[in-house]
Amino acid sequence: MRLLIILLLLTAISIVGEAQTAIIVKVLDSLETPVSKATVSLHKADTRTILKNSLTDSSGNAAFTGIVSGEYFISAASVGFLNASTGSFLIDTDQKKTVTRTVLLTRNVRELSGVTVTATKPLIEANEDRIAYNVELDLSLQGRSASEALAKLPFVSVDGNGGVYLKGQTSFQILLNGKQTSMFASNAGEVLKSFPANTISRIEVITNPSAKYEGEGLTGLINIITKKKVAGYNGHASFNYNTIGQVNPNASFNLKYGKLGITSFFYYARNLGFNTHGTQEYTALTNSSQFSRRYFADTGRHAGYNSGGNLELAYDIDSLQTISLYGRLSNGGNEPKQRSHIYTYDPAGTLIQQSYFETKENSDFPGGEIGFDYLRKLKKPGRSVSLNANRQFRKTIAIVNSDQYNSASDDRFLENISRAKNIQTTVQADYTVSFARRSKIEAGLRGIFREVSSAYISNVKKFHSDPYLSDPNNSNQLKYTQNVGGIYAVYTYSISEKKLMVKAGGRLEKTTVNGNFVSNNTKVEQDYYSFLPSISLNKTLKNGKRLSLAWNRRMARPGLGFLNPFRDNRDPLFITFGNERLRPEFANNIEVSVASFTQKITYSIAANASFVRSGIQRFITFDESTGISAQTYENIGQTDLFGLNGYLSYNISQKLSMTVSSNLNYAAIKNAAIKTEHRSGWYGSANASISYHLSGKTDLFSNINYSMAPVQLQGQNGDYLFYNIGSSYWIYKKKLMLSVALLNLFNKYWKTDNEFASASFRQQISTFRPMRAFSVGLRFNFGKLNETTSRKKGIAVDDTKQDIN
Known part of the structure; x- marks a missing residue:
């Protein structure tokens, strides 16, 4: 607006006076972010003398008026950046009344x-x-x-x-x-x-x-x-271990040679195994003919691993073009074992059966991806085009064996084998254009193509020495495709003199789903459009605080864990399975927040509301005649959620700092299919951390976190408490560091209570897992000076809704 007024005044002056020209200058950093409060100077080209000075506003803009014909150049300077200037240019007041120039600043790094x-x-x-x-x-x-x-x-x-x-x-x-x-x-x-x-x-x-x-x-x-960020090379190698049996070596290496940049990292985490114990209780709330109560006394052992590696090659073709190739491999697995003594009672409280139940699981989920990014900045400042392609694959292989010995019925031995594969291909194109008045348009299109296949086999026998026999009622093969096409446009406009930024846009997506159960030739077909608008306002107040107001519509499509209809029947009286007919869930979100960011104190307070429809909810049904409980998922949730979030970071002194954050939420959930079923409740979390720089070599730190899981339609998982106190010490300069910490010093075990219930059935699970531990780590740093290696944009795709269990 200020520049518009200047130009109008210049137009009026030019009518009655000597022809003059205005020069509009925009100062940006290497990421094309406006640089405010930069000093901009107008120079006479032949003598290099400074004719005028100005400061850029919050949008990176400055203006010089009343310029007569001649040859000039412009320089710009700002704290933390190297000085830069334009080339010489001619001003001809008879031809142009406005001239625009852009200066790019590079951060000063030494x-x-x-x-x-x-x-x-x-x-x-x-x-x-x-x-x-x-x-x-x-x-x-x-x-x-x-x-x-x-x-x-x-x-x-x-x-x-x-x-x-x-x-x-x-x-x-x-x-x-x-x-x-x-x-x-x-x-x-x-x-x-x-x-x-x-x-x-x-x-x-x-x-x-x-x-x-x-x-x-x-x-x-x-x-x-x-x-x-590297010029030359740098990296690290570290090793961490704690007495619960967790081992974690990891490393990274980065290299920049000329126009070629290489970034990589690797990690491996092995859980050597820890023991748990607890109880489970299943209660029939109606007059079931099979049992009134089943009580489990459990002991278990949990082990597993996670590993991953990433490699990216980035090449700067020239100052305007960058191309990147990247690949990633990951793998993980779990090996839980559980032994249970089961006591089954009739409605009179009489023990009618004792069982010994043992389950073993071995699962692996290897995955990986490969991708290509191309970014081109156009010659006009603020304009860029990017093209991206990405292909991911993921497999899940799970084998579950359960042995059940019963005192009053036949024994049962089960083997369930499940194999699943998920391949996702994504292509994307984006275009960004910025205008002189600090407005910007972003537009693009994207296609996501998912291919899912799942094969599951269930084998059963009555005697341990017998061979397994296939159970055709619990064996099938699913083939599932989900294709998503989307187009979006977002407009951003900043009113610099009012320090207000408005961003509004919309996204239109079409989703096509085709599923087929091979064994019984059952098909699942879905075809729908989704329109997802968004709008936000950000206002910077006079005291530097930031006020934000936003509304958007979001969605979550069900992932394979929700869709896979395989019936996990390791416990014959409690069966879990997915629902291949699930649809996406949608939410309308509103948030208002105020925040302040300074070197000394940073804080934010936000209030939000979310209204979810067609929500995917876990629910349990109970068959009185057979005593079988079945857990699955359905689009039955109508949730009204209200939350309050707070955050404070305080640098008490140069050596002592602390952060505190919390969120408190209230959820009210209704069953859209059964109006009488509803649940409401509070949940949230609180976290505090403190660090003290004892000396040039030693730092002390402590963290504490308490959290309670979200409320669900039929129940809620238990709460968690974690805290530690530790120290890090640089053994050799800033190259070799030793860190030690005590975890949950006053809690050898932490008890988690999960409870879910319908009108006819209640499930209560209590688990004790070890928490107290001592950890030690070593880290070695090597390398030199930093500068940006990669400018790739990347494909910002999500996957799918994940279960909270």
């Missing part, structure tokens, strides 16, 4: 004894629609995991099992460097506990994504950005 020194960045930053946590600046996370880093973010909580929640919900996307990855497609909590925080540069939280992003994920996005 090497000091192998340590990169740049302008100081705050731990928490806000940029348009996201909040960024600079993990690499947090010394207390040296040698820790991505799961522990996430626990320090606004809006995010992590429970004692590594489960991650965004605003108290599990339906969100986790991206890696701006794109969806097979690494987090299943068992995300376990992977994040294995993923080293040492390889992370920052983590971004987007609670109200614009229509630019894929429509999946009801509550938003978490984007983990790994370190990719």
Whole structure:
């Protein structure tokens, strides 16, 4: 608006006076982000003398007026950047009344004894629609995991099992460097506990994504950005171990040679095994003819592993073009064992049967992906085109053996074998154009093509020495395709003098589903459109605070874990299975927040509401005549959710800092199919962390987290408590570091109580798992100076809704 007024005045002056020209200057950094408060100078080209000076506004704009014909050039300078200037250019007032020039600034980075020194960045930053946590600046996370880093973010909580929640919900996307990855497609909590925080540069939280992003994920996005900044080479190698039996070696290596950049990291986490114990109780709330109560006394042992590796090659064709090739492999597996003594009672309380029940499971889920990114910045500043392609594959192989010895009925020996494969191909094209008045248009199209196949076989026998016989009623093969085509457009407009930014857009997607059960030739077909609009307003107040208001519509399509109809009948009286006919769930989200980001104190307070329809809910039915309970999923949830989120980061002194975050939510859920079934309740989390820089070599830290899982239609999982206290010590300069910590010092075990109930049946499960542990880690750093290696944009695709169980 200010520039418009200037131009109107110039037009009026030119009518009555000597012909003059206005020069509009836009100052951007290497990421095309406007640089505010930069000093801009207008020079006479022949004498290089400075004629005029100006400062850029919050949009990176400055203007010089009353310029007569001649030859000039413009220079720009700002703290933390190298000085830059334009080439010489001619002004002819008879031909042009307005001339526009852009100056690109490069950050000033210098090497000091192998340590990169740049302008100081705050731990928490806000940029348009996201909040960024600079993990690499947090010394207390040296040698820790991505799961522990996430626990320090606004809006995010992590429970004692590594489960991650965004605003108290599990339906969100986790991206890696701006794109969806097979690494987090299943068992995300376990992977994040294995993923080293040492390889992370920052983590971004987007609670109200614009229509630019894929429509999946009801509550938003978490984007983990790994370190990719190197000139020459750098990297790390570390090893962590704790007395619960968890071992985690990991490493990274980065190289920049000329125009070629290589970034890579690797991690492996092995759970050597820990023992658990607990109880299960199944109660018939009606007059069942089979039993009144079943009581389980359980002991178990849990072991497993997660591993992954990433390699990316980025080549700068020229100053405007970058091409990237990347590949990733991951693998994981679980090996749980459980032994149960089962006591079955009739309605009179008489013991009618005792059973010994033993189950063993062996599962593996290898996966990987390969991708291609091309980014071209057009000659006109603020304009770019990107083309991206990505192909992912993931397999799941699970074998479950259960042996059941009964005192009053036949023994039963079962073997269930399930094999599933998921292949996803994504292609995407995006175009961005920025205009002089700090407005921007982003548009693009995307296609996602998913192919799912699942084969499952159930074998059973009555005597241990007998051969297994196939159970044709629980054996089948599913072939399933899901194709999604989408187009989006987003418009951003900033009113600099009012410090207001408005972003509005819409996304239209078409989804086609075809499923086929080979054995009985049963087909599933779906064909639907989804329109997902979004709008947000961000206002910077006079005191530097940031006020935001946003609304959007999001969706979550069911993943294979929800769709797979395989009946897990290891316990013949409690069966679980998926539902291949599930449809997506939709949510309308509203959020208002106020935040302040400074070097000393950062805080944010946000209130949000979410209204979910066709929600996918787990539910249990009970057959009185057979005593069989069946658990599956259905689009029956109508949820009204209200939440309050708070975050505070306080640098008490140069050595002492702390963060506190919390979220409190109230959910009211109704069963759309059975109006009398409903549930409501409170849940949330609280997290606090403190770090103290004792000396140049030693840091002390402590974290505590308490969380309660979201309310579901028929129940709620139990709460978790995690806390630690530890120290890190640099043994050799900033190269070799030792870290030690005590985990849950006062709780050898943590008890988790899960309860689910329908009108006719109640399930109660209590589990004690070891929590107290001592951890130790070593980390070795090597390398030199930092600079950006990769500018690739990536495909920001989600996968699907994940179960919270």
